[in-house]
Amino acid sequence: MLLHWCCIVCFFLLVGLRVEVANAKIYRKVGQKNLPYRSIVVDPSGRGNFSTIQSAIDSVPSNNKYWVSIKVMAGTYREKVKIPDDKPYIILKGEAKRRTVVEWGDHDNTSQSPTFTSMADNIFVKSMSFRRCSISVIGGALDPGLPGFITAQGRTSPDDENGFVFKDCNVFGNGTTYLGRPWRSYARVLFYQTNMSNIVQPSGWNAWNFAGHEGNITFAEYGNFGTGSDTSKRVNWTKKLDLETIENMTSTKFVDSDGWLQNLPF
Structure with a gap:
């Protein structure tokens, strides 16, 4: 999966890559909730685990069998993001307060729509x-x-x-x-x-x-x-x-x- 990213502010993006479930226990159970095994925070200000989305994705091991949540904090992201086929079970999520060049997600009760603005190859799925x-x-x-x-x-x-x-x-x-x-x-x-x-x-x-x-x-x-x-x-x-x-x-x-x-x- 390949995404071309040029964000002015952050966005909300939820991506669950479709994979074969096999016999792996791919999430942890807390009460009635299914939760990811690992959570990562991306923050360009340096207050997260990584400052770029791609570096967070790169930290996920190949042939991953467990859900990993990558929370993208508000900020400026100008990068070409690639999620390899051998890195399934990844969720990217964050939120926006203003319009972005690429927005994906919830803003408020009147504007709950992702916005794509690109010359070419914005999202490759x-x-x-x-x-x-x-x-x-x-x-x-x-x-x-x-x-x-x-x-x-x-x-x-x-x-x-x-x-x-x-x-x-x-x-x-x-x-x-x-x-x-x-x-x-x-x-x-x-x-x-x-x-x-x-x-x-x-x-x-x-x-x-x-x-x-x-x-x-x-x-x-x-x-x-x-x-x-x-x-x-x-x-x-x-x-x-x-x-x-x-x-x-x-x-x-x-x-x-x-x-x-x-x-x-x-």
Whole structure:
């Protein structure tokens, strides 16, 4: 998992990497609560265990089998953060009070949405469901008239269960953007009940390097609103998903097909 980080203030981020549970006791039990075995504090002021997010992640041993909580304190973080595949069971969490270049999480009762602002490769994940996130497109970062892309999902087989789901989100900014392009041949993305401003390209989606193989791609929209949500001029190969598929993709079952969420420590 790779995240490009450029934070002005801190954020709230909770990441539980999906892993095979096997026979490991991956959390400690205190009463009725599941708690991580180890907690780490990241604070750029020097009052934590580490001053950078990456150094905290690096301290987690390879082939880790126990939940580790990394609490990120408010501050400025400008780093490229990589969580290797052999370091599962990591939770990153923190909180923000002001807008950041990359925000992820709870602010107050009126603004409980992560905000992503990036030129490219903001967050690199295999599968993710985003809810109530704000996606701010900065057209000035590109050449005049050149549209951006919000997603580039990488599903490689029709049997893969992964994909991106954006639920109850907000797409805004300046310039113009596509909702997505495929990174791999069976890319799958759903925008659901999302507010789209007029920055969204009327065609919505781009086949990129997979022109001629659009039948393998699942790009879908359902119940969206706003001036950019008009689907009358969308590319003709967008998918019309049945209600059962939409309900499955927008529920926790989509990211919890094997029940791994029950092993999260709280």
